[in-house]
Amino acid sequence: MQKWGRSMFTIDDRLLKNDERAVYKLRKLFSDYGYLHYKVNKFEGYDFYAKNKDFLKSENILTFPDTNGNLKALKPDVTLSIVKNAALDGGVLKLFYNESVYRPSHETGSFREIMQTGLECIGDIGQYEMGEVLMLAAKSLLCISESYLLDISHMGLVSEIFELAGVKNCDVLLKLLGEKNVHELEEVCRTDGVSEDWIEKISSLCRIYGRPSEVLPKLLSDFGDTNGYKELSDISAIMEKYGLEEKIRIDFSLVNDMNYYNGLIFQGFIDGITSVFLSGGRYDKLVEKLKRKGGAVGFALSLDLLERYGGESREKDVDVLLLVDDDVAAEEILLAAEKIRESGASVRVERSSLSGVKYGECKRLTKNGICEVDK
Amino acid sequence: MINVALPKGRLGEKVYSIFESIGYECPSIHENNRKLTFENEEKGVRYFWVKPSDVAIYVEHGVADIGVAGKDILLEYTPDVYELVDLGIGKCRMAVAGKKDFFDNNDKTLRVATKFPNIAKAYYESKSREIDIIKLNGSIELAPVLGLSDVIVDIVETGKTLYENDLEPFETIVPISARLISNKVSYKFKNESITELCRALGEWLKK
Numbered sequence: 001m002q003k004w005g006r007s008m009f010t011i012d013d014r015l016l017k018n019d020e021r022a023v024y025k026l027r028k029l030f031s032d033y034g035y036l037h038y039k040v041n042k043f044e045g046y047d048f049y050a051k052n053k054d055f056l057k058s059e060n061i062l063t064f065p066d067t068n069g070n071l072k073a074l075k076p077d078v079t080l081s082i083v084k085n086a087a088l089d090g091g092v093l094k095l096f097y098n099e100s101v102y103r104p105s106h107e108t109g110s111f112r113e114i115m116q117t118g119l120e121c122i123g124d125i126g127q128y129e130m131g132e133v134l135m136l137a138a139k140s141l142l143c144i145s146e147s148y149l150l151d152i153s154h155m156g157l158v159s160e161i162f163e164l165a166g167v168k169n170c171d172v173l174l175k176l177l178g179e180k181n182v183h184e185l186e187e188v189c190r191t192d193g194v195s196e197d198w199i200e201k202i203s204s205l206c207r208i209y210g211r212p213s214e215v216l217p218k219l220l221s222d223f224g225d226t227n228g229y230k231e232l233s234d235i236s237a238i239m240e241k242y243g244l245e246e247k248i249r250i251d252f253s254l255v256n257d258m259n260y261y262n263g264l265i266f267q268g269f270i271d272g273i274t275s276v277f278l279s280g281g282r283y284d285k286l287v288e289k290l291k292r293k294g295g296a297v298g299f300a301l302s303l304d305l306l307e308r309y310g311g312e313s314r315e316k317d318v319d320v321l322l323l324v325d326d327d328v329a330a331e332e333i334l335l336a337a338e339k340i341r342e343s344g345a346s347v348r349v350e351r352s353s354l355s356g357v358k359y360g361e362c363k364r365l366t367k368n369g370i371c372e373v374d375k
Numbered sequence: 376m377i378n379v380a381l382p383k384g385r386l387g388e389k390v391y392s393i394f395e396s397i398g399y400e401c402p403s404i405h406e407n408n409r410k411l412t413f414e415n416e417e418k419g420v421r422y423f424w425v426k427p428s429d430v431a432i433y434v435e436h437g438v439a440d441i442g443v444a445g446k447d448i449l450l451e452y453t454p455d456v457y458e459l460v461d462l463g464i465g466k467c468r469m470a471v472a473g474k475k476d477f478f479d480n481n482d483k484t485l486r487v488a489t490k491f492p493n494i495a496k497a498y499y500e501s502k503s504r505e506i507d508i509i510k511l512n513g514s515i516e517l518a519p520v521l522g523l524s525d526v527i528v529d530i531v532e533t534g535k536t537l538y539e540n541d542l543e544p545f546e547t548i549v550p551i552s553a554r555l556i557s558n559k560v561s562y563k564f565k566n567e568s569i570t571e572l573c574r575a576l577g578e579w580l581k582k
Binding site: 106147149151179180181182183184209249251253269271273274275276 | 436437455456457458459460461557558559560561562563564566570
């Protein structure tokens, strides 16, 4: 029999589910860059979320009254709690988390528990920190697949362009930009009295999708050397140094609430996962709103989307089903089952055949020994 | 390969003929058989017919990379997709209609029968009008005639059915036409093919 010891419990990668494997890899990645694991409370006071509803993906929050009558909420988001509790005394706070959040599903409208892993960098954010976070976003996607894309946009640049063009209906235009809906965007601009020259430029902004080296020259010629352009161009240069130019795309259909996000925003996609897998950005305005100092940048990954990724499916529940006769002694059963397990197969011991469990092969243990049983 | 969800019916057939004319033909689609998907490997395109109101669902879930859906469906279900081209076909409007002699009594909650509860709700919310929505699945025109509702919110093409039943459209909520939509992730990983198709559709629209 195998000698008992901790070595019996080495991790077998094949046993892990996609999301469990991803959590392990991401934890290693973030720790390698000095980010600290952060544990957040499961509940928060409801009023905290009510005050910052716009920051959340959905207005629906799962609430319950606490024993003292206060209304509590199961957290729909982790970033808000981290920023609120960030005790920063100069420097930069680098954290990562792996938490459950509770949000309504877009399709069914009912609440779901979603596993989310993310990273936040709060404090004195400079170009290096921005580059590091974006590079870590790319590496997080690489943990899942080599076939990934990281799209970037800049809320500051979009708001500068809207201001230059004299746009009034910013919220409506932002929504249409998010849909790449050029035909309706042009109509709204015309109603707003935007000049034809600017309409053409904003429409082309809506159509843009490409590598920074293809897109940046066009942005410069259309909108000039604005602050947003400079930041986008600087971050693209850093990404090129990291060798990520091929994986980065500029796309202004990435939009987020201007009241919270002020600079670079980004989203990550994996070929084979049909919705946004990673999303993040610079959210200095939230930090300011929660009366904290400095800026912040971070991202989160929706690991629940990995459930259906890669076509992995379990073909059987157990390798061997060992059926034992009633007159076989317990220690004989134990020894026989352990012997099969030593070969690396999983074994389930039963007295009679059972339905609902899929097994690879079936063996019968009698007083005279083990024999094969036809399925 | 681009997967295209087409709406079953006249609109879908018209859309396919446009796709055919701009170089995305798939002759097997004309064969009289029970096949559900039609593929032209050389042109890199695969079509399938689905219920018009399901097109957006297929596209949003990425089973179809692109599809053609009416603006009414997009407004009602707000799928998270790109709306790339207004094809300018299947034109009609979403309107409020009722009996010819209908008088909107502001003292009472307005009873609205419709297949599009979200559109109706958003419209009356923007006017701060309190309403009761009666969700129906067909023969909407019957509701005001039999007194089930005060008005209806429905698609109006020529208005012929309305007039024949002594009803008339009062207000237009929004003009409707067929739109080319795309799954957001497909747009990124199949960008060249989808952009090329949009460009070809743009050329066709200019004709």
